[in-house]
Amino acid sequence: MRFIPHTDDDIAAMLATIGVARLDDLLEHVPKGLRDRAAIALPPGQTEAEVAADLTGLAAGNRAVSDGLASFLGGGYYRHFVPAAVRAITSRAEFVTSYTPYQAEASQGTTQAIFEFQTMIAQLTGLEVANASMYDGASAAAEAVLMAHRVQPKRTVVAISRALWPDYRATIRTYLSALKNFDLVEAPFDPATGATDPAALAPYANDRLLCAVVGYPNAFGVIEPLGQIAAAVKQAGGITISATAEPLALGLLKSPGALGVDIAVGEGQSFGMPLQFGGPGVGFFAARMAQVRQMPGRLIGQTRDNRGNRAFCLTLATREQHIRRERATSNICTNHSLCALAATAYLTLMGRRGLRELAARNVELASQARARLRAAGISPRFNGKFFNEFAITVADPARALARAEAAGVLAGIPLARDYPELADSILVTVTETNSLAEIARLADSLAGVG
Amino acid sequence: MAVAKKTVSETPAKDILDSTRGADTVALIFEESAPGRRGVDAPGGAASEARAIELLGADLCRADIDGFPEVSEPQALRHFLRLSQLNFGQALQFYPLGSCTMKYNPPLNDEMASLPGFASLHPAAPIHLAQGALELMARLEAALAAITGMDAVSLAPAAGAHGELAGLLMIRAWERKRGGVRRKVIIPDTAHGTNPASCTLAGFEVVVAKSHRRGYLEANEIRRLADDETAALMVTNPNTMGIFEPEIEEIAAALHERGALLYLDGANMNALLGVAKPGDMGADIVHINLHKTFSTPHGGGGPGAGPVAVKAHLEPFLPMPRLARRADGMLDFAADRPDSIGRLRAYHGNFGMLVRAYSYILAMGGDGLADASRIAILNAAYARKRLASRYPSASAEPAMHECVLTHDLEARTDVSTLDIAKRLLDYGFHPPTIYFPLVVHGALMIEPTETESRQTLDDFIAAMEKIYDEAIAEPERVKTAPHNLKLGRVDEVAAARRPHLRWRPEDPKSD
Ligand SMILES: Cc1ncc(COP(=O)(O)O)c(C=O)c1O
Numbered sequence: 035m036r037f038i039p040h041t042d043d044d045i046a047a048m049l050a051t052i053g054v055a056r057l058d059d060l061l062e063h064v065p066k067g068l069r070d071r072a073a074i075a076l077p078p079g080q081t082e083a084e085v086a087a088d089l090t091g092l093a094a095g096n097r098a099v100s101d102g103l104a105s106f107l108g109g110g111y112y113r114h115f116v117p118a119a120v121r122a123i124t125s126r127a128e129f130v131t132s133y134t135p136y137q138a139e140a141s142q143g144t145t146q147a148i149f150e151f152q153t154m155i156a157q158l159t160g161l162e163v164a165n166a167s168m169y170d171g172a173s174a175a176a177e178a179v180l181m182a183h184r185v186q187p188k189r190t191v192v193a194i195s196r197a198l199w200p201d202y203r204a205t206i207r208t209y210l211s212a213l214k215n216f217d218l219v220e221a222p223f224d225p226a227t228g229a230t231d232p233a234a235l236a237p238y239a240n241d242r243l244l245c246a247v248v249g250y251p252n253a254f255g256v257i258e259p260l261g262q263i264a265a266a267v268k269q270a271g272g273i274t275i276s277a278t279a280e281p282l283a284l285g286l287l288k289s290p291g292a293l294g295v296d297i298a299v300g301e302g303q304s305f306g307m308p309l310q311f312g313g314p315g316v317g318f319f320a321a322r323m324a325q326v327r328q329m330p331g332r333l334i335g336q337t338r339d340n341r342g343n344r345a346f347c348l349t350l351a352t353r354e355q356h357i358r359r360e361r362a363t364s365n366i367c368t369n370h371s372l373c374a375l376a377a378t379a380y381l382t383l384m385g386r387r388g389l390r391e392l393a394a395r396n397v398e399l400a401s402q403a404r405a406r407l408r409a410a411g412i413s414p415r416f417n418g419k420f421f422n423e424f425a426i427t428v429a430d431p432a433r434a435l436a437r438a439e440a441a442g443v444l445a446g447i448p449l450a451r452d453y454p455e456l457a458d459s460i461l462v463t464v465t466e467t468n469s470l471a472e473i474a475r476l477a478d479s480l481a482g483v484g
Numbered sequence: 485m486a487v488a489k490k491t492v493s494e495t496p497a498k499d500i501l502d503s504t505r506g507a508d509t510v511a512l513i514f515e516e517s518a519p520g521r522r523g524v525d526a527p528g529g530a531a532s533e534a535r536a537i538e539l540l541g542a543d544l545c546r547a548d549i550d551g552f553p554e555v556s557e558p559q560a561l562r563h564f565l566r567l568s569q570l571n572f573g574q575a576l577q578f579y580p581l582g583s584c585t586m587k588y589n590p591p592l593n594d595e596m597a598s599l600p601g602f603a604s605l606h607p608a609a610p611i612h613l614a615q616g617a618l619e620l621m622a623r624l625e626a627a628l629a630a631i632t633g634m635d636a637v638s639l640a641p642a643a644g645a646h647g648e649l650a651g652l653l654m655i656r657a658w659e660r661k662r663g664g665v666r667r668k669v670i671i672p673d674t675a676h677g678t679n680p681a682s683c684t685l686a687g688f689e690v691v692v693a694k695s696h697r698r699g700y701l702e703a704n705e706i707r708r709l710a711d712d713e714t715a716a717l718m719v720t721n722p723n724t725m726g727i728f729e730p731e732i733e734e735i736a737a738a739l740h741e742r743g744a745l746l747y748l749d750g751a752n753m754n755a756l757l758g759v760a761k762p763g764d765m766g767a768d769i770v771h772i773n774l775h776k777t778f779s780t781p782h783g784g785g786g787p788g789a790g791p792v793a794v795k796a797h798l799e800p801f802l803p804m805p806r807l808a809r810r811a812d813g814m815l816d817f818a819a820d821r822p823d824s825i826g827r828l829r830a831y832h833g834n835f836g837m838l839v840r841a842y843s844y845i846l847a848m849g850g851d852g853l854a855d856a857s858r859i860a861i862l863n864a865a866y867a868r869k870r871l872a873s874r875y876p877s878a879s880a881e882p883a884m885h886e887c888v889l890t891h892d893l894e895a896r897t898d899v900s901t902l903d904i905a906k907r908l909l910d911y912g913f914h915p916p917t918i919y920f921p922l923v924v925h926g927a928l929m930i931e932p933t934e935t936e937s938r939q940t941l942d943d944f945i946a947a948m949e950k951i952y953d954e955a956i957a958e959p960e961r962v963k964t965a966p967h968n969l970k971l972g973r974v975d976e977v978a979a980a981r982r983p984h985l986r987w988r989p990e991d992p993k994s995d
Contacts, residue, residue, distance in 0.1 A: 035848065072854075080849065130783055139973065212652075364681065365681035365684075368785060
């Protein structure tokens with residue numbers, strides 16, 4: 035086996051040192067009944083070429099890619115161009131094959147890069163402190179609700195916008211399912227604008243309101259009136275949580291922190307990570323410094339070494355499972371560090387201007403696409419301002435999508451499964467990866483289905 | 485896995501920001517920025533910007549991203565490549581971090597994950613256009629079931645701790661279905677911190693079982709602790725002492741007799757391949773860390789994947805999404821799973837990691853996997869034996885793929901386990917896990933893995949011996965290590981005392 039360096043002589047010499055005759059003598063203490071049944075019923079190992087052939091065949095079975103379809107899919111995971119330098123950085127073995135930076139002196143590459151990640155997430159979200167990453171946007175949203183409860187343990191009502199991504203809402207429900215003292219309520223969206231109605235929070239705006247969770251932009255691509263929502267929640271003494279699945283939007287939109295949000299979470303996949311059928315991306319999590327001790331996840335802090343050099347290390351670990359055990363702020367251990375590095379490299383390359391320009395390009399193209407569709411007789415579902423995705427209304431979404439597919443276009447995601455009230459709607463997402471020709475093809479393929 | 489030891493800070497709190505930057509360290513990216521520099525030429529440029537602000541309305545838009553980096557592409561590359569050189573990594577150094585299974589990560593696996601058919605596949609693609617990905621997931625589920633001896637597998641969890649949460653919520657759901665939820669989960673004192681933390685998150689109360697002084701769990705202790713309120717025992721096997729739990733089958737039977745379940749933390753699965761299957765031990769649930777046993781890279785702390793495998797009676801409770809084959813033979817995600825605990829995350833799982841693990845399993849085969857565990861056990865036994873005179877084992881029991889060692893240097897010369905770890909860095913080795921498990925004072929937990937050669941082990945052993953002798957002859961040298969790295973000993977206490985968790989434009993520039 036090519037990954038195992040031992041020769042027969044090595045094994046014999048090592049066994050002799052240990053003082054046993056055969057490898058299996060080292061297993062004598064494992065109950066024989068278990069050993070006798072332990073053979074693994076899998077085919078024998080394969081050469082590298084054989085493995086590559088097998089997996090290349092499976093990859094080819096993903097016709098969404100291999101057939102070269104133009105894609106307008108989004109819905110929480112976004113197609114963006116990834117500069118080659120990102121991969122050149124994230125494929126460095128020093129980053130790829132290291133562990134969590136427990137030994138700071140041997141991990142300054144990881145710790146400094148993550149310190150930079152924390153800084154950039156804080157800058158983007160307009161909050162004071164960000165952690166070293168979470169698994170994804172949905173689990174980060176669930177952890178944000180749990181953090182809110184640590185900050186305000188006497189309050190119970192969790193108001194979740196119905197226009198928050200369905201997967202995020204489901205994940206929050208799962209994370210809270212075993213815990214007492216949570217009352218989940220749903221804040222409806224305005225059927226005209228597609229935005230959460232701040233007035234709909236009024237019935238919950240009292241001293242039982244723990245937090246409100248809203249998408250920014252939301253699951254229909256609509257930009258929520260986050261400032262109004264945060265103000266209403268704050269007046270009731272609650273905590274506002276924003277969840278952003280398309281963080282490119284934060285390059286152009288006002289930051290959650292500037293709008294009064296207390297905890298801003300989201301999915302960072304847009305920042306330099308390929309689609310990979312939905313993972314791994316990276317959850318981000320930002321909050322205010324006053325509540326840093328209630329945050330989940332790892333944190334990197336600045337310090338010095340014994341020679342006076344600037345250095346970085348894991349810090350405030352007394353919140354974490356390996357110290358605090360059952361009283362930890364979260365059970366998270368392994369996070370998504372290498373993805374956070376990808377985001378750091380991506381954001382560094384995009385920079386102050388580039389990120390803003392790219393966000394603007396997405397807005398412009400999505401708006402053009404919507405206009406083209408309207409000209410082809412397809413009505414937008416909502417009239418709220420949107421970032422790079424929007425819902426459209428068609429007579430029969432399944433038929434419309436099939437027709438587009440036949441024309442080589444993945445036109446969008448049907449909303450019926452998660453929103454029965456939007457059974458006639460499709461979510462269309464447009465990014466800088468879509469050419470004007472593709473947008474024309476999208477409109478042509480759907481012409482007349484409205 | 486490591487637990488920090490309390491040390492005394494030598495840095496006055498106010499001086500945290502007042503540091504120099506040695507020639508070998510790297511400026512912060514923000515310090516390398518200059519207004520107007522850019523690392524990409526964005527499509528659309530300023531023209532799009534004016535148009536977008538008009539479309540959205542200026543009141544929705546921010547003016548700027550204060551302090552965001554502005555560097556050229558070559559600067560960005562150099563910055564991160566120089567940072568990378570400050571890291572140790574398994575590909576470059578021996579990295580015997582116990583409980584973490586730092587084994588070789590074959591480059592082919594990364595290459596396979598970046599095939600466009602996988603890397604560019606959108607998770608909401610219509611399933612008839614994503615059959616290759618679903619087929620891979622189905623095959624990986626089947627392979628993991630065969631390896632663990634379990635009946636059904638979910639690939640959704642993102643890491644081991646996420647799998648733990650899934651498993652514990654399933655225990656709850658199963659009990660609720662049977663009419664009532666029990667409050668308590670038993671966890672041995674040797675357990676990893678995620679186990680009790682996951683219990684809290686899943687609404688359980690933790691009851692700590694005391695290990696035998698030789699480092700394993702006795703069935704008698706479980707019989708004593710398990711009552712009508714006990715939902716499960718959560719145990720790592722081999723445990724964090726590296727010891728195969730000798731009474732595991734009896735423990736499983738005792739739990740089942742009382743209507744409780746056995747949750748097996750499979751973080752140490754690298755000892756069990758072709759040796760003993762969790763399913764045969766009586767486990768009802770086991771999670772597996774693909775980033776440990778199945779060689780997906782650790783990435784400086786993730787991403788990984790933590791599939792959870794169960795016996796048939798728990799299958800209905802597995803998290804969403806759940807793969808299912810339709811009548812027409814096509815793979816799909818099941819729509820109707822009324823007993824499922826629900827979703828743990830968005831979309832389907834850390835698919836990129838699943839590709840790597842599947843690629844690894846194909847390369848190893850059933851026979852190669854069995855060899856891997858045997859050689860991993862051989863390496864640990866060899867290191868343990870050869871180090872015994874200076875670093876005796878914490879337990880006399882035979883060990884599996886890792887061993888927990890101790891030493892008498894603290895008493896003899898005031899040299900701590902942390903000091904030994906830092907001195908190992910000078911010799912070019914990443915230290916073992918230290919101060920874990922918590923039940924062993926000053927523990928050194930060594931997990932060599934099967935992909936390290938006898939020669940590497942001999943070099944490591946020689947360094948460990950040398951450090952012991954140095955600690956006697958020249959303790960200051962060890963206590964002030966590392967000396968040969970680009971940075972000296974990092975003051976972790978100062979970092980915690982005055983948390984500085986992000987750069988700000990007004991921070992003093994260190995140079
Ligand atoms: C014994 C044990 N259990 C659980 C975990 C948690 O796994 P993860 O870090 O993937 O969440 C680890 C690893 O850190 C471990 O060593």
